[in-house]
Amino acid sequence: MTVRVLNPGMFTTVQDRGRDGHQRFGVPASGAMDPWAIRVANMLVGNDDDAAALEITLTGPALAFDDDLLIALAGGDLGAAVGGLRIPPWRAVWVPRGATLTFAGAASGCRAYLAAAGGIAVPPVLGSSSTYVRAALGGYDGRALRRGDVLRSGRSSVLAERLASRSFSRDGTPRMAPWSAGQTLRLPYAASPTVRLLAGAHLGRLTLTSRETLYRTEFRVAPQSDRMGYRLDGPTLQLAEPLELLSEGVTFGTVQLPPGGAPIVLMADRQTTGGYPRIGEVASIDLPLLAQLKPGDHLRFRACSVEEAQMKYLDRERELEQARRAIELGLER
Numbered sequence: 321m322t323v324r325v326l327n328p329g330m331f332t333t334v335q336d337r338g339r340d341g342h343q344r345f346g347v348p349a350s351g352a353m354d355p356w357a358i359r360v361a362n363m364l365v366g367n368d369d370d371a372a373a374l375e376i377t378l379t380g381p382a383l384a385f386d387d388d389l390l391i392a393l394a395g396g397d398l399g400a401a402v403g404g405l406r407i408p409p410w411r412a413v414w415v416p417r418g419a420t421l422t423f424a425g426a427a428s429g430c431r432a433y434l435a436a437a438g439g440i441a442v443p444p445v446l447g448s449s450s451t452y453v454r455a456a457l458g459g460y461d462g463r464a465l466r467r468g469d470v471l472r473s474g475r476s477s478v479l480a481e482r483l484a485s486r487s488f489s490r491d492g493t494p495r496m497a498p499w500s501a502g503q504t505l506r507l508p509y510a511a512s513p514t515v516r517l518l519a520g521a522h523l524g525r526l527t528l529t530s531r532e533t534l535y536r537t538e539f540r541v542a543p544q545s546d547r548m549g550y551r552l553d554g555p556t557l558q559l560a561e562p563l564e565l566l567s568e569g570v571t572f573g574t575v576q577l578p579p580g581g582a583p584i585v586l587m588a589d590r591q592t593t594g595g596y597p598r599i600g601e602v603a604s605i606d607l608p609l610l611a612q613l614k615p616g617d618h619l620r621f622r623a624c625s626v627e628e629a630q631m632k633y634l635d636r637e638r639e640l641e642q643a644r645r646a647i648e649l650g651l652e653r
Contacts, residue, residue: 321387321438325469329381329423334440334459335433335588336372339448343569343592350450350458353547353588354431354611355604356636357395357409360501361435363644364392364412366480371439372449374465376432378614380423381465385415389473390437390484394501396429396509396612402494410506412497414484419494429509429612437480438473452589454548479648499647504639509612512538516603516624516632520575522563523599530557534599535621539583543615547589550610552619556581559597567593573602573610585610603629605636 335358338351352358352375362371374381380398392412393400400407402421407413409432415421423432442449442460451459460469476484486498523531539552557577570576574586576596585602586594587610602610603624613619 321389321436321473323389323436323471323473324384324386325381325465325467325471326384326420327382328465328467328469329376330379331377332381332465333375333451333453333463334372334442334449335375335451336449337370338588339446339450339452339458342446346592347446347457348452348589348592349572350452351448351588352433352450352611354395354433354608356507356608357431357611358433358435359640360410360505361392361394361433362439363640363647364394364410364497364499364501365390365435365437366477366483366647367435367437367439368477371435371474372442373433373435373440376423376434378426378430380432382423383421383471385417385419385421388417389415390480390497391415391421392435392497393432394435395432395608397427398429398432399424399427400432405494405496407496410501412483412499414495414497416492416494418492426614430614431611436473437484438476441472441474454589483647499650502643505643507608509609511613512618512620513606513609513613514620514622515606515609516629517575517600517621518603518624518626518629520598520600522565522577522597525559525561525563525597526577526599527558527560530559533557534583535623538618538620541613541615541617541619542582545615547587549587549590550585550613552583552585554582557583557599563597565595565597567595568598570594570598571601573604573607574598575600575602587611603632605629605632
């Protein structure tokens with residue numbers, strides 16, 4: 321099944337859950353900025369968690385469908401519509417051949433994820449379909465989509481085919497599927513969220529005043545922010561004394577403190593190692609809240625223990641598994 325790109329939008333790339341296992345060779349993991357939204361979108365069309373989907377940033381593309389296709393959107397609300405049918409996030413929809421999907425622009429959030437039954441079929445690189453634009457690696461020719469590109473879906477799973485048959489429209493019009501993600505799966509995206517922060521290896525090297533400031537002050541996402549990292553504007557944080565470090569491994573959500581004193585939160589396209597002090601690690605369950613922030617949005621940090629972060633993570637995983645099972649059970653009725 322093919323989809324043609326009439327307009328690529330601001331920045332639309334093919335992503336999956338990331339290129340794991342290669343950071344030791346200097347290869348960034350990349351993957352979806354909002355790892356939760358891409359998983360929910362894939363679940364809604366019967367795909368595996370690792371299926372490739374489109375990550376759509378702020379102003380979405382215009383896509384023409386040459387074949388019938390079951391798709392789902394999750395994450396930010398970028399004003400999607402097919403043939404006059406408004407498609408909110410967290411829903412699956414049957415798109416008939418000849419229809420065009422368009423986006424009016426961000427109503428909330430920053431990134432939407434479009435999953436298609438069977439996934440987006442691109443050649444995997446180092447075991448992943450994710451796009452790392454800086455190295456022209458993976459995805460669709462290692463770059464963001466352009467006008468005239470042709471996307472193809474992979475082979476649908478048995479579950480995806482059954483889901484498609486439940487939402488098929490015989491009159492050639494788009495049709496909303498009779499299932500969606502429940503409220504507990506729809507994360508509380510906001511323009512000024514509070515995110516959980518685990519203590520980093522060098523948190524104790526901050527001055528007492530800076531440690532208090534880290535948790536009591538609102539930071540602003542700077543314009544110089546992208547998929548590699550979010551630079552945070554706000555009060556300057558200071559070390560109690562100079563600190564020289566060897567480069568160490570970093571991960572999605574590591575908060576580094578460069579010499580200027582303005583924190584940087586590392587994101588999906590982060591480098592593999594870093595030599596700046598690591599003052600915190602954003603809890604993985606709150607990374608989606610960061611992913612939906614735009615330059616100019618704000619955030620606060622809240623201290624979080626490893627035990628709390630693990631408990632919340634497991635709770636959310638159970639919710640996703642229950643939702644997946646509920647969809648399967650619905651097909652059996």
